[in-house]
Amino acid sequence: MSDRVDHAAAEALFAELAGLPEDDTQRAVLRQRIVVMYHPVARRIAARFLGRGPDREDLEQVAAIGLVKAVERFDPTRGIAFLRFAVPTMVGEVRRHFRDIAWSIRMPRRLSELYLALNTASSDLAQQLGRAPTPSQLAEHLSISVDEVLEGLEAGHSYRAESLDATMAGEDNGLVDRLGAEDPDFEAAESRADLRPALAKLPPRERSIVVMRFFEGMTQTQIAARVGLSQMQVSRLLARSLQRMRTALSEPDAVPAADRLRHRTAPQQR
Amino acid sequence: MTSAGARNDHGADAADATEVSVVIPADLDRLALPRSIAATLAATLDFDIDAVADLRIAVDEMVSTVIQRARSGSRVTTLFRAHRDCVTVECSAASDGDDDVDETSFGWMVLSALGEDVSARTMDGVADGVPHFSLSMTVRPTRGTQ
Numbered sequence: 001m002s003d004r005v006d007h008a009a010a011e012a013l014f015a016e017l018a019g020l021p022e023d024d025t026q027r028a029v030l031r032q033r034i035v036v037m038y039h040p041v042a043r044r045i046a047a048r049f050l051g052r053g054p055d056r057e058d059l060e061q062v063a064a065i066g067l068v069k070a071v072e073r074f075d076p077t078r079g080i081a082f083l084r085f086a087v088p089t090m091v092g093e094v095r096r097h098f099r100d101i102a103w104s105i106r107m108p109r110r111l112s113e114l115y116l117a118l119n120t121a122s123s124d125l126a127q128q129l130g131r132a133p134t135p136s137q138l139a140e141h142l143s144i145s146v147d148e149v150l151e152g153l154e155a156g157h158s159y160r161a162e163s164l165d166a167t168m169a170g171e172d173n174g175l176v177d178r179l180g181a182e183d184p185d186f187e188a189a190e191s192r193a194d195l196r197p198a199l200a201k202l203p204p205r206e207r208s209i210v211v212m213r214f215f216e217g218m219t220q221t222q223i224a225a226r227v228g229l230s231q232m233q234v235s236r237l238l239a240r241s242l243q244r245m246r247t248a249l250s251e252p253d254a255v256p257a258a259d260r261l262r263h264r265t266a267p268q269q270r
Numbered sequence: 271m272t273s274a275g276a277r278n279d280h281g282a283d284a285a286d287a288t289e290v291s292v293v294i295p296a297d298l299d300r301l302a303l304p305r306s307i308a309a310t311l312a313a314t315l316d317f318d319i320d321a322v323a324d325l326r327i328a329v330d331e332m333v334s335t336v337i338q339r340a341r342s343g344s345r346v347t348t349l350f351r352a353h354r355d356c357v358t359v360e361c362s363a364a365s366d367g368d369d370d371v372d373e374t375s376f377g378w379m380v381l382s383a384l385g386e387d388v389s390a391r392t393m394d395g396v397a398d399g400v401p402h403f404s405l406s407m408t409v410r411p412t413r414g415t416q
Binding site: 122132133138192194195198213214219231250 | 327
């Protein structure tokens with residue numbers, strides 16, 4: 001498993017890249033060539049993480065994303081070899097992937113039924129009460145114990161519940177239209193130039209939910225009613241979106257500390 | 271390296287308060303514990319599920335912020351005080367001392383939307399003499415506000 005990367009050739013490409021103006025279309029071509037050259041290294045890194053859940057293809061793809069980021073961020077004038085910069089970036093990307101999917105384990109049937117029952121009950125009760133129900137109200141409504149309610153609420157956060165949500169009515173159909181009809185106050189969010197890139201990384205639905213909760217001060221139950229999801233789904237999407245935004249907002253910190261100084265910000269890829 | 275404890279506070283001014291504290295390494299992979307303690311505590315107090323979720327998100331944000339400022343290898347303590355009508359949270363860790371908090375940041379905005387009395391401070395630790403950065407805030411149920 002020797003990596004047959006021609007480092008001298010790669011260095012020449014980096015030098016050529018450094019000589020091009022920022023907006024030169026040739027940059028993308030050169031980057032792509034470097035990515036291809038180092039792809040075997042990404043594959044080897046992916047192989048080190050095999051057997052822990054995700055399949056080879058997924059891992060290689062994630063490592064390759066790390067490689068692309070490394071090529072974009074690498075600054076040859078700092079005098080460190082590309083590999084010393086790229087390997088931690090790729091490993092970091094794979095680790096982050098593991099963190100993201102750690103809980104994607106299938107939810108046991110009893111819990112998934114509990115989760116679905118709570119989803120429906122919380123929507124029903126919210127409508128009936130005009131506000132978010134409490135765990136004891138949910139317990140009474142479903143004739144189960146408060147402990148079971150807690151367990152079900154936590155399950156929504158511990159397991160990846162998307163597949164469950166997909167089976168629920170009203171998840172995606174027409175949602176975009178509904179959101180379009182009642183546009184949240186994106187202006188307030190847009191005025192925060194510093195947040196734009198982080199918000200832009202979120203899917204449209206998540207972005208709307210974040211804006212409604214943090215810029216318009218709506219409660220999760222109000223948002224749920226407006227976008228046709230359950231409060232539990234909104235809660236989970238919010239938590240996940242904030243996590244993503246935190247990562248995006250601290251992006252320069254994702255670079256190894258030693259390389260952080262005078263590090264050029266990677267261009268926005270959209 | 272994780273410890274949790276609970277006790278009743280019999281202080282005269284806080285007879286109704288329960289305290290729970292959890293200590294984790296300053297590592298973003300370890301957020302799950304303080305996060306679920308937050309949710310369990312709020313649910314046990316029978317806060318509405320909006321407030322339960324808000325407290326969970328707030329703790330996520332607070333602990334992440336403190337971890338980012340924590341000295342490497344230090345530990346992050348999250349102290350919850352549960353009252354009948356609110357939960358106060360204080361999260362702290364040894365830091366490098368240059369802890370200017372940007373109150374216009376998105377993180378601060380998030381915390382302010384989730385609760386009240388958001389505050390940040392840096393104080394020298396009693397035991398170790400190094401600066402400790404801490405964030406605190408209060409979350410209340412949203413009952414009856416709609």
